[in-house]
Amino acid sequence: MNREPDFLENLRAELSSGRVWLDRTIVLGYAVAAGLFVVAFTIASDWAFGLFQGLHRSFPWAVLLWTPALTVAIVWVTRRWFPGAAGSGIPQVKAALHPALPPQRRSRLVSLRLTVAKIGLAVAGLGAGLSIGREGPSVQVAAGVMQHARRYLSPNSPIDARALLVAGGAAGIAAAFNAPLAGVVFAIEELYGRLETRASGLIITAIVLSGLVAVSVFGNLSYFGVIRVPHLDWAALGPGLAVTLTTGLAGGLFSRLMAASLTGAPGRLNGIRARWPLRFAAAGGFLIAVIGLVTGGITFGAGSEAVKQMLAGHESLSPLQTLLKFIATWLTAWCGVPGGIFAPALTIGAGIGNSISELAGHGLGPALIAMGMAGFLAAVTQTPLTAFIIVMEMVDGHSMVLSLMASAMLASLVSRMISRPLYESLAEHMVGSAVASPAPAVTPPQLNHGTEAPAPGERPVSS
Incomplete structure (x- = not known):
């Protein structure tokens, strides 16, 4: 008992x-x-x-x-x-x-x-x-x-x-x-x-x-401030669905391109990258600089400031600038530079939402931009719960919980029809490479010559 x-x-x-x-x-x-x-x-x-x-x-x-x-x-x-x-x-x-x-x-x-x-x-x-x-x-x-x-x-x-x-x-x-x-x-x-x-x-x-x-x-501040969301009625359904489907397709394509580029999939450009990585990085860096100049600098960096300006209604990201941000982010990752895609993905999603809001009117800008951010991030990472909660906390969008959740879930579903989960694909590639590489030979109490020693301050950790 x-x-x-x-x-x-x-x-x-x-x-x-x-x-x-x-x-x-x-x-x-x-x-x-x-x-x-x-x-x-x-x-x-x-x-x-x-x-x-x-x-x-x-x-x-x-x-x-x-x-x-x-x-x-x-x-x-x-x-x-x-x-x-x-x-x-x-x-x-x-x-x-x-x-x-x-x-x-x-x-x-x-x-x-x-x-x-x-x-x-x-x-x-x-x-x-x-x-x-x-x-x-x-x-x-x-x-x-x-x-x-x-x-x-x-x-x-x-x-x-x-x-x-x-x-x-x-x-x-x-x-x-x-x-x-x-x-x-x-x-x-x-x-x-x-x-x-x-x-x-x-x-x-x-x-x-x-x-x-x-x-x-x-400070206890929202990353992008507090958005002012208008009353959402049935008139927002069409534009919201357009944002969700567009971000799902774009995010799935982005994920597929990234996986093919970073896992060394067969292709001429990947062959060039493997043979001349520094020349490839120089060419990629030059293209990123050209894109930045063409867009007036808006594609440089993470793009967080551009998102803040869009949410405040002070600036917009044109469809061409959004596409060039997409390309610049892909090129940066392809060069092999340490850096993330979360913030650039939010910028791209915001640009998609902003472009559709300008076509739809009805003062839906902030809502569609937030939905675009959640949708594109969810489509790229295929983690819809994380994506919608990140965006909700970043814009203090508690009044849009259901809209953000629906956008993230549907965009992720569309993305899964195009691409496998990006981080899972890259992680499996890393594990496969690690397992396939020769195991370090250890002769107690010291490592043999040519064996990779633990990093300074490190020691092997058992599971």
């Missing part, structure tokens, strides 16, 4: 194990550290892109040299010393969580060394004016910090390396978007699929704590 919990007995049991509480304190301490790393990353990114904007305003044609030259330097450093830092960072965390990945290979994808490298290289990419965001990289940055906690936990702690990676990755989203709820949903929907009951409370606490670190620094 079940009996009611005894409060005093349970309290004594909780307080009896000092080691359990020490483990919890260590995890939460690392969660704070992860939040601080993301905050520093945010500040450095804004500073670097501000410098680039100053260069572009003062010497616009200089970017034709500056952008390709810095792109080549970033790609060279990445390929030479930090190959695990290339790209978004979300696929690396998903690959590190994959059961087929040998635990000793995990540090090639997520580590403190890669955290520092990711910050530096992504900041340099924004300083070059490349079409990247810092939100996806924040996942790898925070995961690299959190996984380091495992060495200080007790051997029988229920918090294992996988749980720390999930907590770190989700904490990165929470801190980057100033959206703790999005971080929790991201952990469940994208990274893990489920949370172990015995550790879920502490993991969620760590995610929220990292988000609160960002809130304490930047």
Whole structure:
């Protein structure tokens, strides 16, 4: 027969194990550290892109040299010393969580060394004016910090390396978007699929704590401010459906192009990229600079400022500019630069929503822009719950919960007819490459010559 919990007995049991509480304190301490790393990353990114904007305003044609030259330097450093830092960072965390990945290979994808490298290289990419965001990289940055906690936990702690990676990755989203709820949903929907009951409370606490670190620094403000949504009636159904279907198709195409480009699918251009990666990066950087000049600089960087202006009704993104932002983001990722696609995807989706709102009229601009953001992000990532919650928290769009949810769900469904989930495809490619590569031979107590040693400050972590 079940009996009611005894409060005093349970309290004594909780307080009896000092080691359990020490483990919890260590995890939460690392969660704070992860939040601080993301905050520093945010500040450095804004500073670097501000410098680039100053260069572009003062010497616009200089970017034709500056952008390709810095792109080549970033790609060279990445390929030479930090190959695990290339790209978004979300696929690396998903690959590190994959059961087929040998635990000793995990540090090639997520580590403190890669955290520092990711910050530096992504900041340099924004300083070059490349079409990247810092939100996806924040996942790898925070995961690299959190996984380091495992060495200080007790051997029988229920918090294992996988749980720390999930907590770190989700904490990165929470801190980057100033959206703790999005971080929790991201952990469940994208990274893990489920949370172990015995550790879920502490993991969620760590995610929220990292988000609160960002809130304490930047304030409890919505990323894009508060949108003014008009009363939505049946007249909004047609334009809303048009935005959803367009973002679903565009996002599916973008996802398919990215997967084909970054997994080395057969093709002439991928062959050129594999043979001459630095020349390819130079050409890509030059094209991105040309696109930026043609659009008046609107395609440079993440594009967050353009979204803020559109939501406020002060600026619009034409269909051509939206298409060129799409191309610039794809080219940037194809070059192999460390950087994310979350923020550029939101800009592209906002541009689609803005273009359709101008055709539809009825004062639906802010609502359709928000739906476009949720739809395109959901179509690219195929994580509709995360996408709609991110947008809802970024625009304080609680009055549009059902509209954003419907847009994200339908756009994701359309995208799945065109492309496999992007991050899943890239993660599987990384795992396949890691498993196929020769295993490092270890002769205790030292590594053989030619074997990749653990990163400084790292040690192998068991699952």
